[in-house]
Amino acid sequence: MSAAGMQIELGQTTDPGRDPHKRNNEDAFGEANTQVGRLFVVCDGMGGHAGGKEAADIAVRSVIEVVAQAPPGSDAVQVLRSAIEYAGRRVYEFGGPADNPQRPGSTCVALLFHHGYVDVAHVGDSRAYAIRGKQIFRLTRDHSMVQDMIDSGALTEAQAIMHPDGNKITRALGMRAEVEVEVRDEAMECFDGDVFVMATDGLTDLAQNNDIVLTVNSYLKQADVQTAANELVALANRRGGHDNITVQVMRVLRAGPKTAQTRIQEPRAAGPSTLMQGPAGLTPPTVMQEPVRSQPQQASGGSGMLYMILAMAGVIGLLVAVLIFVVKGQKKPEPPPADSEEEVDTAPPPPPPPPPPKPKSSAKPKGSASAGASASASASKSANAKTKAPATKK
Numbered sequence: 001m002s003a004a005g006m007q008i009e010l011g012q013t014t015d016p017g018r019d020p021h022k023r024n025n026e027d028a029f030g031e032a033n034t035q036v037g038r039l040f041v042v043c044d045g046m047g048g049h050a051g052g053k054e055a056a057d058i059a060v061r062s063v064i065e066v067v068a069q070a071p072p073g074s075d076a077v078q079v080l081r082s083a084i085e086y087a088g089r090r091v092y093e094f095g096g097p098a099d100n101p102q103r104p105g106s107t108c109v110a111l112l113f114h115h116g117y118v119d120v121a122h123v124g125d126s127r128a129y130a131i132r133g134k135q136i137f138r139l140t141r142d143h144s145m146v147q148d149m150i151d152s153g154a155l156t157e158a159q160a161i162m163h164p165d166g167n168k169i170t171r172a173l174g175m176r177a178e179v180e181v182e183v184r185d186e187a188m189e190c191f192d193g194d195v196f197v198m199a200t201d202g203l204t205d206l207a208q209n210n211d212i213v214l215t216v217n218s219y220l221k222q223a224d225v226q227t228a229a230n231e232l233v234a235l236a237n238r239r240g241g242h243d244n245i246t247v248q249v250m251r252v253l254r255a256g257p258k259t260a261q262t263r264i265q266e267p268r269a270a271g272p273s274t275l276m277q278g279p280a281g282l283t284p285p286t287v288m289q290e291p292v293r294s295q296p297q298q299a300s301g302g303s304g305m306l307y308m309i310l311a312m313a314g315v316i317g318l319l320v321a322v323l324i325f326v327v328k329g330q331k332k333p334e335p336p337p338a339d340s341e342e343e344v345d346t347a348p349p350p351p352p353p354p355p356p357p358k359p360k361s362s363a364k365p366k367g368s369a370s371a372g373a374s375a376s377a378s379a380s381k382s383a384n385a386k387t388k389a390p391a392t393k394k
Contacts, residue, residue, distance in 0.1 A: 025053070027042070034067050038114070066087075080112050080121045105173055120183070129198075
């Protein structure tokens with residue numbers, strides 16, 4: 001059990017590879033229990049012969065020295081950053097004058113486990129991975145020309161393997177007096193059974209993510225982390241072993257209690273095929289799992305056909321209604337029939353006007369005039385009576 005309350009099983013190994021021109025192994029690795037947490041470091045030296053080997057050794061010793069001196073309660077990520085920056089200055093000093101064209105250098109990748117979390121920092125193209133179940137996540141992004149081409153879309157991950165510019169890195173310890181260290185802003189939460197792998201490019205140039213996760217999971221089922229580390233080196237050698245190969249495999253046996261002061265990573269939305277939450281801002285994970293078989297949908301049977309028929313009937317009914325409305329709107333109104341129930345005025349027409357009076361004759365007898373007057377009065381009354389007759393309905 002480490003001072004940070006985590007129990008971690010370690011397997012590590014290194015090998016010069018199969019290239020006869022690279023028999024001098026310039027890789028270096030180390031680990032230490034400190035008051036800040038459990039530290040693991042892998043470095044890949046550059047510069048040829050003793051220069052590259054010494055640069056890698058200086059880098060490992062310097063990182064461990066700074067982290068080991070940090071007091072309890074220190075900010076783990078700041079301690080890790082400061083340790084690698086210090087290592088960069090030490091390697092730069094080792095390289096001699098600033099104008100030295102054969103200046104040695106080194107990559108560096110480090111993990112610091114503490115209180116149930118892990119911080120990651122690196123410079124160069126040595127990598128760190130996290131494996132949980134059947135998934136693997138790259139925790140680092142290479143500082144290299146090939147990685148820049150991948151990011152721009154000029155190369156795929158598969159095409160990058162054995163690329164002729166694969167050994168050209170854009171950032172390393174010792175290239176300048178001060179080095180830019182890439183550190184994750186948030187600590188990654190650990191769980192019991194999580195596995196972490198750190199390796200130099202002697203492995204990662206020849207093995208893709210799925211090769212690593214399948215090898216590790218296969219050997220952890222029947223052996224321990226040391227056997228898994230040995231098999232990763234053997235895998236690289238079987239594929240040519242063109243460079244020095246160094247591997248560290250760490251399995252979390254007990255994550256330990258989490259502290260409230262530790263920076264906790266906010267979970268991201270998982271994709272449809274994701275089994276675990278990947279750390280934010282990392283290279284997208286390679287999912288190694290059996291293809292998910294899509295569940296057959298239940299047949300809707302007669303109910304689906306019934307819904308279809310009802311929908312079609314509704315549409316047809318709507319069309320018929322619209323058609324009837326249009327046809328009715330185009331018809332002219334017909335005159336009402338003769339025997340309609342409308343009111344008809346049946347009053348008789350007014351009587352014709354009375355004939356003009358005849359000229360009076362002084363020779364007529366009185367009786368005759370009286371009779372004419374009486375007849376005229378009678379006719380007038382009769383006419384008035386007809387005019388006032390009420391209208392009737394048929």
